[in-house]
Amino acid sequence: xxxxxxxxxxxxxxxxxxxxxxxxxxxxxxxxxxxxxxxxxxxxxxxxxxxxxxxxxxxxxxxxxxxxxxxxxxxxxxxxxxxxxxxxxxxxxxxxxxxxxxxxxx
Amino acid sequence: xxxxxxxxxxxxxxxxxxxxxxxxxxxxxxxxxxxxxxxxxxxxxxxxxxxxxxxxxxxxxxxxxxxxxxxxxxxxxxxxxxxxxxxxxxxxxxxxxxxxxxxxxxxxxxxxxxxxxxxxxxxxxxxxxxxxxxxxxxxxxxxxxxxxxxxxxxxxxxxxxxxxxxxxxxxxxxxxxxxxxxxxxxxxxxxxxxxxxxxxxxxxxxxxxxxxxxxxxxxx
Numbered sequence: 001x002x003x004x005x006x007x008x009x010x011x012x013x014x015x016x017x018x019x020x021x022x023x024x025x026x027x028x029x030x031x032x033x034x035x036x037x038x039x040x041x042x043x044x045x046x047x048x049x050x051x052x053x054x055x056x057x058x059x060x061x062x063x064x065x066x067x068x069x070x071x072x073x074x075x076x077x078x079x080x081x082x083x084x085x086x087x088x089x090x091x092x093x094x095x096x097x098x099x100x101x102x103x104x105x106x
Numbered sequence: 107x108x109x110x111x112x113x114x115x116x117x118x119x120x121x122x123x124x125x126x127x128x129x130x131x132x133x134x135x136x137x138x139x140x141x142x143x144x145x146x147x148x149x150x151x152x153x154x155x156x157x158x159x160x161x162x163x164x165x166x167x168x169x170x171x172x173x174x175x176x177x178x179x180x181x182x183x184x185x186x187x188x189x190x191x192x193x194x195x196x197x198x199x200x201x202x203x204x205x206x207x208x209x210x211x212x213x214x215x216x217x218x219x220x221x222x223x224x225x226x227x228x229x230x231x232x233x234x235x236x237x238x239x240x241x242x243x244x245x246x247x248x249x250x251x252x253x254x255x256x257x258x259x260x261x262x263x264x265x266x267x268x269x270x271x272x273x274x275x276x277x278x279x280x281x282x283x284x285x286x287x288x289x290x291x292x293x294x295x296x297x298x299x300x301x302x303x304x305x306x307x308x309x310x311x312x313x314x315x316x317x318x319x320x321x322x323x324x325x326x
Contacts, residue, residue, distance in 0.1 A: 022118070026110040077107060 011039075012063035013055045020044065024052040030070040030077070036061050112259045117247040121152040121255045122178065122206055125161075126171075126241040133234045134194075144227050145240055146252045148196050149209040150178075158244045172241055178206040180240040186230035194236055195224035206242065 016023070024042040031040040031054075039057035056063040127142040134141070159176045167173030179202040186192035196208035208224065228236060247254030 022110050022113040026107050029107060074107075081111075 009062040009064070010060050011055075011057040012067075013053050014064075014067060016052045016054065018050045019052045020050060021052075024054060026074055027054060027067075027070055030073045031056060031066070033073070034066060034070060036066055108261045112261055115259045116254055116256050119255050120155045120158075120160075120244050120246050121253045122150045122155050122158070122242050122244055123250075123252040124148065124150070124180065124240045125177075125243040125245065127238055128240070129236075129238045131235050131237040134228045134230055134236055135234075136228050141228055141236070141238070145199075145238075146250075148199070148225055148227075150206050150242055151209055152206070152255070154178075154203070154205050155244050160245070161243045171243065176243060178203045178242045180242060181238065182227075182240070183237050184230060185235040186232050189232055192230040193223060194227045194230060196227065197224035198227075199240070 021044070024044075028040055028042050031037050036058045037056060038059055040055060042052055042054045044052055054067070056067055058066050124145045127138075127145055129138050129141070132138055132141065136144075161167075161171035161176045164171065164173060164176035166175045171177060172179070180199045182194070182199050184192065184194045184198055197210075199208050201207050211224070230236065245253035247256075
């Protein structure tokens, strides 16, 4: 956390290691959907370092709770995509019985 | 979020690819590291990738990363005896695990095409020989492109277009014809009998995401 924000928990910058745009952009999107967030953004200090800084400013709620909720929402979204995809694949397999692809057989 | 999926598909889905090559004999025209590089790029069937462990995380083997839980062994032996050039292809790679084999690209149609013989690794002349042992390990595209399962991944946003039916009623036929003509690509069509308009998605230029609106209908 930046200096000076130890008392004010509604704004914080979180530094995540071993992450890149893949997670940061998705989390930033879900943070933006949250009405408690006044500002959110992410930056990558240096492309050679696998590090991402996510800045969150809220309307009073502690920033880390808001970030946690955003991550949970993202997980729910992914779960939904996964189950919809699985269902669609199963339906396709039932309606279109195709022969197995012989990719491994000599 | 769609971009996150695209990035994960390219870089973080684990696959199996040859990672270590021990060459016993190589008298071909390509040097050792060249052949090792080509072997690494050969796609292998990777259904087992999810149940395998990464070599660095494997505690079953004694540190050299070559046990059955984290690796698959291949060997290749080829010697050209005839005067005809011998093509050493991915079909000559023999695996110790029959579920992890080089991907077979042969068409089921069966017509004689060069791809039927697998990916060519090297060509040998009379007397040239190639003998090697290769270890394939699990990895992700972020480490090296040979582990990336995807060739290309793209996505596209579909625009949602709503035609305001109430406003359509207030237009004269001439105004509707103007609307149909106003788009540079043929998106709208008008049925002359019922004077109903309709639009076809295929005409929308999604790359630019817009087309010139006839200013009379900017409320759409």
